[in-house]
Amino acid sequence: MAKNLIGIDLGGTTTKMAFLDENGEVLDKWRVLTDTSDKGAHIVENIVKSINKHIEDSDKTINDFVGIGMGTPGTVNREKGTVSEAFNLNWKDEQPVRELIQNGVGLPFQLDNDANVASLGEYWRGAGSTEDDVVFVTLGTGVGGGVIANGKLLHGVNGGAGEVGHIAVQPNGYLCTCGKKGCLEQYASATGIVHVAKDMSKEFNGHSRLKDLENTDEKITSKMIFYLADNGDILANQVVNRICFYLGLALSDIGNTLNPASIIIGGGVSNAGNTLLQPTTRYFQENAFPSIRDSTKIKLAQLGNDAGVIGAASLALQFR
Template sequence: MRAEYIFGVDIGGTTTKLAVITDEGQIVQKWEIPTNTSNHGVSIIPDIAAAVKLKMTQMELTKEHVIGIGVGAPGPVNMQTGILYTGVNIGWDKPVALRDELSSQTGLPVVIENDANAAALGEMWKGAGGGARDVVCVTLGTGVGGGVIVNGDIAHGIKGAAGEIGHITAVPEGGYQCNCGKKGCLETVASATGVVRLAKEEMERAEGHTALHKIMDEHNAITAKDVFDEAKNGDTAAASAVNRLTFYLGLALANLGSALNPERIVIGGGVSRAGDILLDGINERFREFAFPTVAESTEIKVATLGNDAGVIGAAWLIKYKH
């Protein structure tokens, strides 16, 4: 029997997603395991290896059935050496030989990539990228991730940090402190936490008691979903926050678009579920700020693969980069 299965792995700060995927990109099984970030994340690779070997036993797969393991990891990577430079969110504060260690513990070929890049490849291959060879993917979640695909391949840069869209400076003066050490990063105003931050600013400026104030009174907190829902309902503070978000994001994407002229820009992550109120605002700003030829030729779409994008992109790595 020819090798026809791939293990896709997407390492996150709380859980690690795994999937068994056919070489055509179809998910056969998927599951999650906790990401044990204690003790500098020393258990993460052994836990992944154990999960892969257990699934192979359960599915009665031998190494001859498996092409390899593709891994998306949260941090800059060197695909040539298989090293993840840092993974601060998972406790890896110094370089980790992720590829070689996981391969050694499973006996299978391993290819690694930054997690946002893996998600971008997934959307290009089986999602909203629609097979386009020039794609920019932006993931709006707890933070803001990104991946840049040029002529069908991920742009890495000299130290694996290309595509760090969340760290484009969006607020050059008076911006919020970002986890990366800079101030005013796109991530501080366009992530789920950034949307809430903008909304709280607008609540302070608002005259009178807004719908967001009422939610805050009842629950002692507001969420990004609350902000978008109330913006749709006409709440002035929420609408102002969403308007600022789409300004920052639309401007950043227009500048990226003018540099790269991608066929598609794909917006994913939890914030993308806001739908048209987000997409319409981004489109308006993008058309306003992008070079005219780019504004005409680049299409902005919402991602379609959801949480599966990372594991599917990791599978693409093994199929095409192994």
Template sequence: MQKLIGIDLGGTTTKFAFLDMDGNILSQWRIPTDVSDEGSHIVPNISKSIVDRMAKEDFTVEDFAGIGMGTPGSVDNDAGEVNEAFNLNWRTIQPVREQIQQELGLPFVIENDANSAALGEFWKGAGSEADNVVFVTLGTGVGGGVIADGHLIHGVNGGGGEIGHITVKPNGFLCTCGKRGCLERYASATGVVNVALDMANQFHGNSQLKDQIDNGQSISSKTVFFLADHGDILANQVVNEVCKYLGLALSHVGNTLNPENIIIGGGVSNAGNTLLQLTTKYFQDNAFPAVRDSTKIKLAQLGNDAGVIGAASLALQFKNSMNV
């Protein structure tokens, strides 16, 4: 039985997995992502790592059906190219598929990393029982992937699923995209900190979070949720504000698409029920009744494995399409 290769390319780490055709991980490993020299080492390092791992596990190219990869940046799926992946130091168009297929001789499919993680949760995670799923990843930024009737939605210019750039506060915080009030500035890991710093300026009660900020200590989203869980008043106000904006944005998604599940993943989702319960409340407050009663907000199940599993599913889909 042939196997699949999944790659999750990140700005600091590249994760790999060999999987069976049912999406079960057989082995996995990772390497640092070398973004020096305008990212010119990234693709050669990926190819070399796969070749080395195949040799180590006594596999040949013939043992594999194909390779899928999730990547940051703007992806041209048809051409197999990546553009404007700034955290990879890629400022020009990168012909990734051409390079990897040339090196390894295997079919190669590439997708945006948030879409790849969405496919992972859809195939083997929290959305595996559904045909209509929206995945939102709360990490350094906010990404999203939309699956409708089993198919990933890209949109006319690849902008489908850009949930992080739904405006939740007109004239709010300036976003890296150039507009103001994007969800990403409020519900990402950095967004939670933005909200905490802003609210601390107006807070005058007793708060460990306020003390840490006033003393110049660095805080993280993890700090905020931890203190909220331990009764800190300011931290709880911050979490409420973050969940209010997240629930509002997800209600817009729900009202537009009415998926069976909206799945929340990424590092911020490690806050668990503290995040889930409040976000669900604000989702239900703002959702159309028929949507409120049918769309469920859930936490992702696959953690860091979603990317490689989703990437492998791309390779499987490609193989199946070739066999039709």
């Protein structure tokens, strides 16, 4: 009986792939560069080639696999198995991803949005694995999310459930790529944090290494801002405090609406650990309804970069 799953986590720079067993244990994982040239025409063919080669080089055959699941940026049509408007992949038009991968590898295929898939990973094998009601928030280049209620991933009427990055946290705030103003994504993403730091440093008059770096046009990253905050930089601490206020406020809105057992924070920014978690939890508790505050926990994700491939592989369990 076929027991293994294939997970694909498609990103703008790299595509991560893995073979897993049906319990979600990673057996083998690898990555290839995502070739976005020629309107992203080579992306799927490179995935197919890479999977076929890995099956060939392993001690397995196609019959050892149940199916393939994939997480992708962009607008996903799960019924048709297509992706469109994935601008970081150069996919403006609809791409028949399911058809190409199913035909190319010879296994059934399912796909979903990348943030939803990372949520499924944390729900299946990570920080939410003991709970049926979990919200996952991913803080990376953008801010995404996924909602699991009663053990089921919510998609909403038009696939837009879990768009936590577009909760408005600042009336008339920074303009977002979505056309709206004041979205969480513009404050709590890696790029948003740098934007907040730049603006706050203009107003800051004291001594600060962060301000010195801003004044010399040094390339500043969110990681650097958290590092400086950890090391006592006053401005960096003020920036982190403001970001955590916005994040805690948005999470309290989610908590008050859904009352999940956990809200799990993942993505690259979550590597800041307690420097991010503690103030965010404080602002969440200040803004949450008392019974929510006492029952919904804010946690850090556990799976790191593997959340995507593990969650993607879980999509293939439906083919068992």
